[in-house]
Amino acid sequence: MTDAAELRTLARELLAAHPPADTAPLDFLKARFDAGLAWVHYPVGLGGLDVPRSLQAVVDAELAAAGAPDNDPRRIGIGLGMAAPTVLRYGTEEQKRRFLRPLWVGEEVWCQLFSEPGAGSDLAALGTRAVRDGDDWVVDGQKVWTSSAHLARWAILIARTDPALPKHQGISYFICDMTDPGVEVRPLRQITGEAEFNEVFLTGVRIPDAHRLGEVGAGWKVAQTTLMNERVSIGGMRIPREGGMIGPVARAWRERPELRTHDLHQRLLTLWVEAEVARLTGERLRQQLVAGQPGPEGSGMKLAFARLNQEISGLEVELLGQEGLLYSDWTMRRPELVDFTGRDAGYRYLRSKGNSIEGGTSEVLLNIVAERVLGLPAEPRNDKDVAWKDLAR
Secondary structure: OOOHHHHHHHHHHHHHHOOHHHOOHHHHHHHHHHOOOOOOOOOEOOOEOOOOHHHHHHHHHHHHHOOOOOOOOOOOHHHHHHHHHHHHHHOOHHHHHHHHHHHHHOOOOEEEEOOEOOEOOOHHHOOOEEEEEOOEEEEEEEEOOOOOOOOOOEEEEEEEOOOOOEOOOOEEEEEEEOOOOOEEEEEEOOOOOOOOEEEEEEEEEEEEHHHEEOOOOEHHHHHHHHHHHHHHHHHOOOOOOOOOOHHHHHHHHHHOHHHOOHHHHHHHHHHHHHHHHHHHHHHHHHHHHOOOOOOOHHHHHHHHHHHHHHHHHHHHHHHHHHHHHOOOOOOOOOOOOOOOOOOOHHHHHHHHHHHHOOOOOHHHHHHHHHHHHOOOOOOOOOOOOOEHHHOOO
16 A cells, blocks of 8 residues: 555655656656556556555645646546546546546646537437447437537547437447547637537448447446536536635625625625535535545435625626626637636626536436435326337427
């Protein structure tokens, strides 16, 4: 068992062999992965050392203090938070070795081809088809709300492989090459002016069976690993005190006393406390992950994240008065990442409206918390045992 002291030694050996000041960032990240210091809880040979996840903080602190580059996790968040845990759990050894290293170092960006125009909240109703043709699957369909599709090399994709089975069955999970013929990415311009999301059209896209994750027809089970990790990565991200959306509001309050009112003060105090509670709860959730896979608690964290972001951004716009109505730039862009704190209050207010939709709508997550955390009776569902092809659409 490697302990904290040994990890510090390994980190210092990495720094001595590859001084950050004299090593290209990508080369340093590759050396870090090969040393097992990328995600220490992963297996040896796959960027880890088979040690507890909690020891990652030891490595991160040592490397940050030496000015080592990071892998820009905001740019590759879908790969790190969703694709990697799924590949690790369900991938073959060949798949793990092919995909995890370039994913972690940021050479290859990933996106998620799950939601469809007719299958958003009810994801299991998806209609994208994958038909077996020899050693390949031929995929046809449309996906929507796909973050980073315009940047991605790879996508995690779920498609229906047997329409004669009920909707939660007959789905399979694939890794799709976004550069293949038949993949078309179109921007979706949002209320912020940017096209951070995309719609993706798949026409006769051939995916080798070697890029399937899990068994044929077991895609819904595999997708649950992705979705649970997604909600933890969105709602349970590690941030410092007054990090995230509450930070700009608190700074404005301290620096602009002329904006203060008693009512705004009381509301800010309430939201500050709730943001701190959510931050500490997220820390506890990450500690629980050390012992196993993420559970439905991540859905509760994501719910809190969405509600707080919307309430805090609304308070910020109200606090700033007329300034809060200004919007600095509505230029059509296709950004590489979402920057909540680097933009103005108007952007935060508009962008936060998507927080209760992306990563699972708040309504769906409330059902998950009710049924899987609180143990309340499940909603009546009349379509669970009906073949997908026979469902009314």
